[in-house]
């Protein structure tokens with residue numbers, strides 16, 4: 047169970063998100079994209095930083111997330127853009143509770159795109 051007031055919300059059991067898969071969830075008014083690469087789970091804002099198309103409609107292959115709209119590519123492990131360079135996905139805090147539920151806490155975003163340093167990725171069991 048999340049600590050009261052710590053901002054983490056339950057999303058899904060870790061067994062429901064296999065390596066190489068991604069899935070989108072509504073958290074309040076935001077869409078959160080969960081993905082799992084090399085056993086590590088990451089949470090990003092679900093909207094592409096280019097034109098806000100939902101990233102879950104894209105492709106995740108070889109650790110690279112490709113947006114379906116204009117094929118911008120991102121390193122799924124870091125969120126940094128690969129092609130074109132100079133952009134990044136907004137990353138949210140993620141953890142796994144003692145019962146194996148993936149929890150996410152939304153990071154605050156600024157107009158400049160700056161965000162707090164993310165915590166380490168959650169390691170699936």
Ligand code: FES
Pocket residue numbers: 094095096097098099113114115116117118
């Ligand atoms: S909206 Fe994603 S690449 Fe254009």
